[in-house]
Amino acid sequence: MFSSIHLIADATLATESVAQAVTAEQLQTVSLTTSNVWMLVSTMLVFIMALGFACVEAGFTQAKNTVNILFKNTVDLSVGIISYAWFGFNLMYPGEFNGVFGFSGWGISLPADYTSLGYAGGAYTYWTDFLFQAMFAATCATIVSGAVAERIKISAYFIFTFFLVGFVYPVLGSWHWGGGWLSQMGFYDFAGSTVVHSVGGWAALAGIIAIGARKGKYVNGKVVDKPGSSVPLAVIGVFLLWFGWFGFNGGSVLSADAESISLVLVTTTLAAAAGAIGGWLGGYIMFKRFDLGMVLNGILAGLVGITAGADQMSPNESILIGLVCGVIVVFSAVGMDKLKLDDCVGAVSVHLTCGIIGTLAIGVLGQKAGFDQFITQLTGVAAYGAVAFTTSLALFFALKFTIGVRVSEEHENEGLDSHEHGIRGYTITFDN
Numbered sequence: 001m002f003s004s005i006h007l008i009a010d011a012t013l014a015t016e017s018v019a020q021a022v023t024a025e026q027l028q029t030v031s032l033t034t035s036n037v038w039m040l041v042s043t044m045l046v047f048i049m050a051l052g053f054a055c056v057e058a059g060f061t062q063a064k065n066t067v068n069i070l071f072k073n074t075v076d077l078s079v080g081i082i083s084y085a086w087f088g089f090n091l092m093y094p095g096e097f098n099g100v101f102g103f104s105g106w107g108i109s110l111p112a113d114y115t116s117l118g119y120a121g122g123a124y125t126y127w128t129d130f131l132f133q134a135m136f137a138a139t140c141a142t143i144v145s146g147a148v149a150e151r152i153k154i155s156a157y158f159i160f161t162f163f164l165v166g167f168v169y170p171v172l173g174s175w176h177w178g179g180g181w182l183s184q185m186g187f188y189d190f191a192g193s194t195v196v197h198s199v200g201g202w203a204a205l206a207g208i209i210a211i212g213a214r215k216g217k218y219v220n221g222k223v224v225d226k227p228g229s230s231v232p233l234a235v236i237g238v239f240l241l242w243f244g245w246f247g248f249n250g251g252s253v254l255s256a257d258a259e260s261i262s263l264v265l266v267t268t269t270l271a272a273a274a275g276a277i278g279g280w281l282g283g284y285i286m287f288k289r290f291d292l293g294m295v296l297n298g299i300l301a302g303l304v305g306i307t308a309g310a311d312q313m314s315p316n317e318s319i320l321i322g323l324v325c326g327v328i329v330v331f332s333a334v335g336m337d338k339l340k341l342d343d344c345v346g347a348v349s350v351h352l353t354c355g356i357i358g359t360l361a362i363g364v365l366g367q368k369a370g371f372d373q374f375i376t377q378l379t380g381v382a383a384y385g386a387v388a389f390t391t392s393l394a395l396f397f398a399l400k401f402t403i404g405v406r407v408s409e410e411h412e413n414e415g416l417d418s419h420e421h422g423i424r425g426y427t428i429t430f431d432n
Contacts, residue, residue, distance in 0.1 A: 025117075032122050035256040039124045039132055045247025046135035050077045050142065052244055055237025057146040058425070060293070060345045063229035064415025065150045066425025072145050072154065076161045080138035083166030088137055089130050092170035092178050099181035101171060123255045132251060136196055139248075141165045143200030146345035148207040150226075151214050151412050154420060156405040160395055164203055168391050172199055172384055187380035188368055191252035193308030193358035194384050201352025202388035204343070210396035211405050213342035215412055223337045226344075229426065231292065238296045242272055245303050249310045264310045268303065271310075271322030275302020278326020286330055293346075297333070298326035300350045305358035312366035321361050325354040356381050 054073035058066050085108050094102030108130050116125050124132075141161045148157070173195050175182040189195050216224055228234060249268045253260045279298020283291030302322030306313065313321065332349035336342075343349065359381050363374025399405050406412075411419040418424065 028117050028122055031256075032117060032124070035254075036124045036128055038256040038261070039128045039251055039254070042247035042251025043128070043132045043135055045244045046132070046139065046251065047244075049135075049139060049241055049244035049248065052237045052240030053139075053142045053146070055233050055240060056296075057149060057237075057345055059230045059232070059234025059237055060146070060228040061149050062226055062415070063426050064417055064424075066229050066417060067421045067423055068154065068416035069145070069149055070425070071421060072149075072157060073142060075158065076141050076145060077138045079158055079161050080141045080165040081134050083162050084134045084137045084170070085130070086166065088166045088170040089133060091167065092133065092137075092173040094174060094178060097174070097178075097180070099179075099184060100175070102174060102178070120254070136192060136248075137165045137169055140169045140196050140200040140203075143197065143347050143351050144204045144207055147204035147343045147347040148211055149344040150416065151406055152207070152211055153403070153405055153407055154416075156396075156399045156403060159399060159403075160203075160207070160392075163395055164392065168203070168388065168395075169196075169199055172388060175383070176380070182380050182383065185379065186373070186376050188312075188362050188373070188377070189308045189359060189380070190311050191249045191307045193304060193306075193355040194381060197304045197307065197351040198355035198359070198381070198384055199388045201348050201350075201355055202385055203392040204347045205341070205352060206389055206392035207396055207405075208341050208343055208348065210393060210400055213340055214344075215409060217342045218337075218340045234293075234296060238299055242299060242303065245272070245307075249307055253311065260311060266315060267306055267310045267313050267318035270315055271302040271306035271318045271325075272299050273302070274319040274322030275299050275305070275326035275329075278302070278323040278328075279330060280326075282327040282330030286334060291330075294330050294333075297329050297346045297350055301325040301329035301354040304351055304354040305361070308355075308358040309362045309366050309368075312362065312368055314366070317365045321358060321365065325357055328357065329354055356385075 050073060054070055057073065058069045061069055087103070087106055089108055090104040090106070091102070094104045110126055114126060116122070119126050120129060141164055144160070144164070145157070174180045176187055176189055176195055177183070214226065217226065218224070245268055246265055249264050250261050253264060275298040276295050277298070279294040279296070279301065280290065282298070283289070283294030302325050305321045305325035306318050310318070329346070329349045332353040333343070333346045336348060341348070360374065360377050362368050363370065363377045396405060407416060
């Protein structure tokens, strides 16, 4: 009788254990599904940023080059995704490596012994991981497009994009996000103020130096304005970028943790709004007018600045970062013109200058603030700058002395749309 009771008790305990195990696995599956869906939604939001960049660049540049701008923004996304799939992703996330350079193989395929619940702590799948990171890589390349617009050969631009997204960006990204030497040192960049934006900014600066200014931009010590084709289009582009940034920063939580995502979206929004006010004030101080272009770049400056520490800053600290970046982006843009560095859309001022400010802010404000952290952040900024700039400059000069990087003076004067694409971006016809 006692044996029967024991058997019944053991069977009951076993049944309860199985039920608990099944419940735990089910909970893991639900958690994976929820986080994975959020990551995919974030990926789609980051993808929309490509449209935002296209609108901003087309709006801020001359009408005669609109199709050229749109063509570059369409194809560089495609080139970037393919090169990142072929080898970039495995350069950026090589697994165990020496902390400086590693490569885990060609193409994308499921790792050995892969399980969806075992990958990335069960937060998202391998395929989602690749797609999310590919969007970031393509964003880095797009930064260069606007800076060197209206005078770069499209063939040279795409060759440069292929190497930047396929090799330069992934290797540099591995130093931090891939578990490399900067990560081991304690460098912090939540969503890419340096890893994405400053790297793209350094590459843009290298391109501006190698290619030179547009014809007639600087005459007798004066800056000649070259009006953009569409202010409304530029405004639409900026708001699309702000919208996409919710995925850029929010997705970088890498899970569907409600508290973390909510904080990140709040700090992101506050920094962007403060950036607009900073651009407004900076533009008025500098030009004595309400400069819409500076307000728009102020929004982007605030977004870039908060990206490094969106999960570390309090709401008030995010406002301060956005305000500072919004003001500084104005003076940076003016400084670029004084140095005769022709940046059509202010990409260097937004992405490089404010990317550096946001990255260094980690050592001054927020949960990680401290002298040692500031030195670590400064080390990371210097390392990324040295390699990204020199590598990009070498690539541009290699192209310059081989296939050439600049269109002819005739093509530049008449516009790249007619000569390189055979159509115009804006065509108004009237019936006779």
